[in-house]
Structures are given as C-alpha cells and as structure tokens.
Amino acid sequence: MPNKESKFFFEAVIIFHEKRLPEAAVPVGYAALIHAYELSVPLPRVLSAICTRHSVFEKDGWRILTPRHKPNLTLEGQLVFALKYEGVDLVVLKRLFDVVQPQEIAAMISSKPTSSYMRRIWFLYEWLLDKPLDLPDAKTGSYVEVLDEKQQYAGKGKNSTRHRVKNNLPGTRNFCPLVFRTPKIDAYIAQDLAGRAQKAVGNISADILARTAAFLLLKDSKSSYAIEGESPPQNRIQRWGRAIGEAGKQPLDLPELLRLQKIVIGNDNRFIEMGLRQGGGFVGEHDRESRLPLPEHISARHEDLPSLVQGLIDFDTQYAGKVDAVLAASVLAFGFVYIHPFGDGNGRIHRYLIHHVLSERGFNPPGVVFPVSAPILERLDEYRRVLESYSKRLLPLIDWEPAEKMNVRVLNDTGDYYRYFDATPHVEFLYSCVEQTIEVDLPQEIRFLQRYDQFKAKIEALIEMPASTVDLLFNFLKQNEGVLSKRAREKEFAALKESEVEYIEATYSEIFSS
Structure with missing residues (x-):
C-alpha cells in the first residue's frame, strides 16, 4: 500500500x-x-x-x-x-x-497504550468494523467517554473494559446518527418546552382540552398529506388522524411500520409495492422526454434495508429514552426518511415517528397531539433545506444507473451513509416546530374555542338556534370580517331581525376583534 x-x-x-x-x-x-x-x-x-x-x-x-x-x-x-x-x-x-491496514492502527495504539485518544480510536475501530485488532486488553488508564459531551450529545454510556472507555454512542452499529452540541439546541433544551405545554393546559376544562386535541389531530393529519401534495378523501385523513392519536402506544417494530404503511396507502394498493422495497428508490422527477430518473435524493439500497430498519427499531427501543426527546424524535424520523424503506408512504410515516417518540416520552400533555406537520407545512422551504442539508452532500457519492420501471439501481456500497449522518440541523428545525406548536398553535386553539363558546352562548341566549346553524353563522361572519353579508341576510338568515343582526355583529366584534 x-x-x-x-x-x-x-x-x-x-x-x-x-x-x-x-x-x-x-x-x-x-x-x-x-x-x-x-x-x-x-x-x-x-x-x-x-x-x-x-x-x-x-x-x-x-x-x-x-x-x-x-x-x-x-x-x-x-x-x-x-x-x-x-x-x-x-x-x-x-x-x-476500511482502507487502513489493521497493523498500522494496532501499531499506533501500541505506541501510546494509555493515551485516551488512542483508546477511543481503538474502540471505534473495533466497534465500526466489528473486528478485533491484535492487541491485548488495556490494563491501565482512566475510563474516558467515546463521545466528548462538550462537543456532541451522547447516550448514557456503558463501560468497555477491553479499551477502558465508556461507550456513550447513542445507537448501534446499524444506526447511530450523531448531533453536535449547539447554543441553539442547548437553549431549546433549557426552555423545558414539555413543562410549558403542561402548564398551558393546566387550567383548561376537560371539554375544551378534548376539542382542542381533536382539532389539532385533524390539523396534523391534513397537513401531513398536504406536505406530500396530496388531497385524499376525508375518511383517509380521519383514519390517519386516528393512527397519529395512538402514536407511542405500540412498540416500534417491523409489523408496526407495515401496519402504518397500510393505513397511509389505504386498500387500493394495486400499483404500489407494499412492505420493504425489493428494488431501488429515489425522490425526484422523471425527464419529460426520456422518462429517465432525475433524483434529488436516492434511498438506501434494498439489500441494506433489513439491517437499517433493525437499527431504527433498536435506536427507538434502546436509546431514544435516554437522550432528549426532541433529539431522539429527529434522529429516528429523519433517519427513516433518508432510508426511505417503502415504495410509498415514507413521508407521512416519517412525521408519525416524531409523534411516536414525543408521545412515548410523555413530552406532550396527555391526550394532546402536537400538530408538528402544520408548522412544517408553513415552513416547507426550510423543511426542504434541512432535508437537502444531507441529501445534496450524499447524492454525488452514489453510483447509480436507470433500472426497470424508470427506477434507479445503486451500484456502490452506500449503507454507511444512512447509518451515520449528522442530524444537528434536523434537531434545530424540529425544536423550532415544537416551540411554535407549544407557544402559538396550542394556546391559539384553546383561546379560539373559549371565545367561540362565549359567542355561541350569547347567540343562543338571544335566539333559539341549532348548534350547526350557530356554526354556519360564525363562519359567515369570519369570512366577511365580522359582517353578515347581504347574501346571508337574504337567504340562510333571512329570518333574523335587523336589531338581531346588529347584536350578533357587535357580539362577534367584541369577542374576536383582538
């Protein structure tokens, strides 16, 4: 060499x-x-x-x-x-x-057997390659952490007596993305957003909280489909919303992921490959003339999917509970979407996994689902930039050729790229979305329902009116900046007296003007 x-x-x-x-x-x-x-x-x-x-x-x-x-x-x-x-x-x-001769690494470590850096290198070599070097176990040297927690967020740690290091890597050989410590993430963690969410709903009536939760659940389901550019029937939106509402209640394993894909796709899957891909995958378009793939992101090889998906599952069951909840949700969810294990449904399951971790960890108040898809939809350009922060660096390294059905076939070994990416931008982005949900979306919906109930009570005290009619009246006022339109006054609400219309408009203005 x-x-x-x-x-x-x-x-x-x-x-x-x-x-x-x-x-x-x-x-x-x-x-x-x-x-x-x-x-x-x-x-x-x-x-x-x-x-x-x-x-x-x-x-x-x-x-x-x-x-x-x-x-x-x-x-x-x-x-x-x-x-x-x-x-x-x-x-x-x-x-x-992979390319350095093991003897060279062994000689380097032997020359400084008590060096903390050499013992960390030694551990990382054997951990990554799953292959021991021809070295005796370390006998001296204080235990040192593999990850410097001043630089990167780490797991709890377990001693490796052979190397005299503490393995605090937050994952397994199959899947272990890392996150660098940044002032922004440290500030988010210090805010205790979970505690602030609990406080926000602490004095809310059970009825208001239940209706808030139902609205936010539906909002998240709609937003998740909208991110994918889809407008499915209402029953599919509601079915996916129910699935999100159950997030965190079932352990994550392959059957659970397959169940979620079935819910996302629905019963008509005649043209969709269900289960783990048996071929290539990519995100992008096709050339309009040649129909050749124009990938923006190329998924993991199907040969690597079993170990990668098992790595995701092991991360969730063994490590996600030992690191910050939003950090764990980011690593799991964005790792899943980069791997893209299914032929379809990856994006929605990717966002479901955020709910899975946050709910499992008790991060959100009981019964309330944070509509993280809604702020993602509002920040779609930023979301894409975060996804591309890794995809763009990855794409030039993947050798591929067009395959049957205008798919891609990956020609080189790419598994490591999906196991060990830097998830720092993803954590910062998701934390900003969670913060918006807690600081804006959740209290905003609670305030709206409280005000709507005030409006409804005053209207019903004025005149007998079914709840559905009050709701229609409210929507007419909302659409026309608090004024009942001429059309509404002549048709749906022709029975109202002029004095009643004036009272209704004044009531709406008093309650909702702020």
Missing part, C-alpha cells in the same frame, strides 16, 4: 474538493484524512484548516485555526486533531478504517 502520509497537505490551498475556503489555509483533521485516503464520504458540515492568523474564526462551513493548533502530518496526528477539535464522524472513520 502506498504511503498515504505523504499525501497530507503541506501548503495552504484556497479550494478543497470544490469547496472554497474563506482564505488560503492548510486543511487538517477530517478534511486531510478524506483527501489523503481518497475517502468517498459526505464532507462534514464544518471542516477545519490552519492559517497564519492567531485567532480562530468560522465562515462558510470552515473553522480556521491558528498555527499552534497544527497537527503532526501523520495518520495519528490527523486522527487526534479530529477527535479533539471536530468530534466523532462515524462515516469518515468507518471508511478510513
């Missing part, structure tokens, strides 16, 4: 893998490893480089450090720098360990 260390950067560059640096600098850490070993991996969202300045700054996806941070231009030097300053990137490490 050629000496790869000779390929590390010695001089400053301004372009790295088509990505421009803010100024000429020497790429280091993961950037240097990707370049030197020609690793086919998605570039990390933030790369590191060394320049001649003596102050650290970040710009355009680069963290520019000072000469005193410069690592040794060796495999060991770059790996230690990466763990120290850039955290753990499992997909880069997995592909690196």
Whole structure:
C-alpha cells in the first residue's frame, strides 16, 4: 500500500474538493484524512484548516485555526486533531478504517497504550468494523467517554473494559446518527418546552382540552398529506388522524411500520409495492422526454434495508429514552426518511415517528397531539433545506444507473451513509416546530374555542338556534370580517331581525376583534 502520509497537505490551498475556503489555509483533521485516503464520504458540515492568523474564526462551513493548533502530518496526528477539535464522524472513520491496514492502527495504539485518544480510536475501530485488532486488553488508564459531551450529545454510556472507555454512542452499529452540541439546541433544551405545554393546559376544562386535541389531530393529519401534495378523501385523513392519536402506544417494530404503511396507502394498493422495497428508490422527477430518473435524493439500497430498519427499531427501543426527546424524535424520523424503506408512504410515516417518540416520552400533555406537520407545512422551504442539508452532500457519492420501471439501481456500497449522518440541523428545525406548536398553535386553539363558546352562548341566549346553524353563522361572519353579508341576510338568515343582526355583529366584534 502506498504511503498515504505523504499525501497530507503541506501548503495552504484556497479550494478543497470544490469547496472554497474563506482564505488560503492548510486543511487538517477530517478534511486531510478524506483527501489523503481518497475517502468517498459526505464532507462534514464544518471542516477545519490552519492559517497564519492567531485567532480562530468560522465562515462558510470552515473553522480556521491558528498555527499552534497544527497537527503532526501523520495518520495519528490527523486522527487526534479530529477527535479533539471536530468530534466523532462515524462515516469518515468507518471508511478510513476500511482502507487502513489493521497493523498500522494496532501499531499506533501500541505506541501510546494509555493515551485516551488512542483508546477511543481503538474502540471505534473495533466497534465500526466489528473486528478485533491484535492487541491485548488495556490494563491501565482512566475510563474516558467515546463521545466528548462538550462537543456532541451522547447516550448514557456503558463501560468497555477491553479499551477502558465508556461507550456513550447513542445507537448501534446499524444506526447511530450523531448531533453536535449547539447554543441553539442547548437553549431549546433549557426552555423545558414539555413543562410549558403542561402548564398551558393546566387550567383548561376537560371539554375544551378534548376539542382542542381533536382539532389539532385533524390539523396534523391534513397537513401531513398536504406536505406530500396530496388531497385524499376525508375518511383517509380521519383514519390517519386516528393512527397519529395512538402514536407511542405500540412498540416500534417491523409489523408496526407495515401496519402504518397500510393505513397511509389505504386498500387500493394495486400499483404500489407494499412492505420493504425489493428494488431501488429515489425522490425526484422523471425527464419529460426520456422518462429517465432525475433524483434529488436516492434511498438506501434494498439489500441494506433489513439491517437499517433493525437499527431504527433498536435506536427507538434502546436509546431514544435516554437522550432528549426532541433529539431522539429527529434522529429516528429523519433517519427513516433518508432510508426511505417503502415504495410509498415514507413521508407521512416519517412525521408519525416524531409523534411516536414525543408521545412515548410523555413530552406532550396527555391526550394532546402536537400538530408538528402544520408548522412544517408553513415552513416547507426550510423543511426542504434541512432535508437537502444531507441529501445534496450524499447524492454525488452514489453510483447509480436507470433500472426497470424508470427506477434507479445503486451500484456502490452506500449503507454507511444512512447509518451515520449528522442530524444537528434536523434537531434545530424540529425544536423550532415544537416551540411554535407549544407557544402559538396550542394556546391559539384553546383561546379560539373559549371565545367561540362565549359567542355561541350569547347567540343562543338571544335566539333559539341549532348548534350547526350557530356554526354556519360564525363562519359567515369570519369570512366577511365580522359582517353578515347581504347574501346571508337574504337567504340562510333571512329570518333574523335587523336589531338581531346588529347584536350578533357587535357580539362577534367584541369577542374576536383582538
């Protein structure tokens, strides 16, 4: 094997893998490893480089450090720098360990057996490759965490006596996306949004709360279909709403996912492949003339689906309860949608999984479903940007060809890309949606129902009127800015006296003007 260390950067560059640096600098850490070993991996969202300045700054996806941070231009030097300053990137490490000779890694670890960085590298090598190095168990050295919790959110941790490390990775070898600690996520966690939601409904009557919950449930179901650009019959919307209402009550396993797909698709599935895909999958369009695929995202290979789906299930049953609820919901839901295990129904099940985790963790008040699909629908462009934050980096790495039925056939090994992605943007986005639900949607719906009940009571005190007629009257007033239209006064409400119309309009204005 050629000496790869000779390929590390010695001089400053301004372009790295088509990505421009803010100024000429020497790429280091993961950037240097990707370049030197020609690793086919998605570039990390933030790369590191060394320049001649003596102050650290970040710009355009680069963290520019000072000469005193410069690592040794060796495999060991770059790996230690990466763990120290850039955290753990499992997909880069997995592909690196695939190409480096095990003897080289073993020799590196043997030279510094008590080093915390060497023991972390040793553990990660054996964990990722499921293959032991020819090394005796560690005998000395304080236990050190695999993930630095100052950099990334971690699980509870379990000691690995062989390496004398605490394995706090929040997942299994089959599925373990990671999330970097950011001021935004820390601030969201500190807000205790779950507690604020409980407080918001604490003094609400059971009747108002039940009607609020029913409305929010229907709103979420409608929004979830609208995100997919679909307008299904009302019975399908209600059926999916009932499924969302039961989220978190059943353990997540493959039969449960198949049941959800059946609910989403309905009984007419003559043209839809049910169950795990037996071929390729992609999100995108077809060329109008050639009908060839134009993918925006390519799904995991069908050969990898059993292990990937099992990884999702294991994450939910073993790890989701040990990390922040919104973080766990983001990892599970966005991991599912990137994998895209089904031929159809993935988007709605992806959003269902958010409800599943939040409900299972008791994050939302009992009986209330946060309509997270509604803020997603309102922020559709932002939602797509979050999805593309990984898909766009992933797409150029996938070798594919057109397959039968104008599908795609993936030609290279892509499983690692779906197991180990960086879910940081996804957590920030979902937290913003949950915050909107708690701070705006939930109290807004409660206030509306309280005011509507006031309006209804005053109208019924004035004149005997069925509830459905009061509702029709309210909708006419709402559509016409509190004024009963000439058409309504001459047709549906011709029986009303002028004084009654004036009272009704004044009542509506008094209650709803604010």
